[in-house]
Amino acid sequence: MEGYEVQxxxxxxxxxxELETWRRExxxxxxxxxxxxxTKAFVKARLEEMGYEPVECGKAGLTVTAGKPAKRTLLIRGDMDxxxxQEEADVxxxxxxxxxxxxxxxxMHTAMMLGAAKLLKQHEGELAGQVKLMYQPAEExxxxxxxxxEAGVLEGVDAALMLHVMTGTPIPRGCIMIPEGxxxxxxxxxxxITVKGKGGHGAMPQLSIDPITAAAHIHLALQAIHARELTPGDFLVITPGIFQAGKAANVIPDTAMMQGTIRTGDVAMVDFAKKRITEIAEATxxxxxxEATVEFSGSCPPMIADYDMSAAARTYxxxxxxxxxxxPLTGNGNKIGGGSEDFAFVSVRVPTIGxxxxxxxxxxGCQYPQHHPKAVFDDSVLHLGAAAYSYFAIRWLADQNK
Ligand SMILES: [Zn+2]
Ligand SMILES: [Zn+2]
Structure with missing residues (x-):
């Protein structure tokens, strides 16, 4: 195999x-x-030049496939948004x-995925199955x-691979990190949580229903979910970051409102937390x-790294x-961390590695982290990303067909 990898x-x-030119554009x-x-028109034009027929998917996504349907299909993803x-980087x-x-x-991801498309086209005859390339909008x-x-991108997909660049960390240029499962x-x-009471004069509480008292007890009771209902060491954070009620010192308001966030590493735990927050708020x-009403919004699941996909990535x-x-990172500290990644929605549906x-x-010399106006990404590594995406795809399909 050695000669093959070098080639x-x-x-x-x-x-x-070419990748640098595309990325800079x-x-x-x-x-x-x-x-x-x-962006979408640019990606579509490049893919068509390579002989692909891009398919629109959802509000602003594109997909193409390489190889032919067989035993397995692998999805590879690059986000484009x-x-x-306001950029302040001196480039x-x-x-x-x-x-x-x-x-x-x-x-960088978009350019690497165009490079992967080109490499997969060059090696299409070798593919022991199908690769679906997902060009995704709106990750941020x-x-x-x-x-x-929702538009069906995962139909027929057996496993998925994504890649994210890093800058401004202690990790040197060109290094690849593969999460463990x-x-x-x-x-x-x-x-x-909206608590509805009955407003009135601050001097005559007997004629009112004070929503602030009720909301204060709800706030305290929520802290007991983690302290009294979970196995010690379980990871769940419930933080109300907004608590609002009232406008005058001598008036009991009609309502009180609390907003907060739930963070955990387990889909079942999210359901549990939502159920208990609702029960505690309503009953308290x-x-x-x-009277309390509880609404939930903005849900993003945890990103799950599949054990087999992680091992496969390490091998290939x-x-x-x-x-x-x-x-591999060693140590038994809490591995869960970092920002959320919306490919998590894929990772809870098919075996995934990022x-x-x-x-x-x-x-x-890259001092600034991602999301900083002065962040710089060295595009001399673009070919490494393109090679990683496409080589993984070729090798994984071959192994699945054994
Ligand atoms: Zn980001
Ligand atoms: Zn990102």
Whole structure:
């Protein structure tokens, strides 16, 4: 196999110049959420030049497939949206769209996925199955992957791979991190509790129903979910970050309102927390003659790394890039952390692995982290990302067919 891997990497390296040109063009024209007019047209045109027939998926997504339907289909994903940030990075390809910037590196992902498309086209005859390439909008607003799932992107898909770049961390340029199996990032859900009482004069409480008293007891009772109902060591955070009621010191208001967030690493725990928040709020309000309604919004599940996919990624990428793959993280601290990732919606449906590729660490002069107006992503690593996506796909399909 050794000669094959070396040759594969050389093919990816040969695309480097083109990938840089594409990435810089995308970087100059960042777009937000589902409004990806330029980006989508650009991606579509490049894919058509390669001989693909891109298919629209959801509000602003695109898919193409390489290979032919067989035993297994692998999905690979690149997100395409930018952030509402005014770019301050000193780069010649700085954003030309005021107030918008590719500060999370999704322009890098898009370019790498175009490189992967090209490599997969060159190796299409070798594919022992099908690769579906998912070009996703609206990751930053946690809506794009769900929108594409609703539009059917996962139909026939058996497993999924994503990649995210990193910058401004201690990890040197070109290094690849492969998470071990298990929960990678916490889920995120929001709740709103509205307590309805009966307003009146502050001096005559007997004529009112005080929603503030009821809401205060609800707030305290919510803390007991973690303290008294879970196994010690279970990960669940319930934080009410907004508590609002009243406008005058001598008036009992009609309502009180609380909003907060739920974070955990387990889908079942989210359901449990929602059920108990609702029960406690309703029953506690009732105890104080008030009425509580509970609403939930903005749900994003935890990102789950599949054990087999993690092991497969370690095997294949170590073959291809032995000097780049970092050893597994050891230690038994809490692994769950970081921001939420909307590919989590995919990861709770099909076995998924998400890779991380450093595009420059603090030791390489990249001082600013992602989402910072001065963040810089070194695009000399683009061919590594393109090779990782496509080589994983070829190897995984081959192994599944054994
Ligand atoms: Zn981001
Ligand atoms: Zn991102």
């Amino acid at each position: 594969f990497l050389q093919e990816a390296q040969a695309l480097q110049g 995308l970087h100059r024209h960042p777009e937000l959420g589902f409004d990806l007019t330029f 930018a952030l509402p940030i 010649p390809y700085r954003s030309e769209n005021p107030g918008k910037m590719h500060a999370c590196g999704h322009d 607003i946690m809506a794009g992957s769900q929108d594409m799932i 298990g929960t990678g990032s916490a889920s995120s859900d929001f709740f709103t 309000a009732k105890a104080f003659r008030a 990428l170590t073959e291809l890039l032995p000097r780049n793959v970092l050893p 890779l991380f590729l450093s595009t420059g660490g603090t030791g390489d």
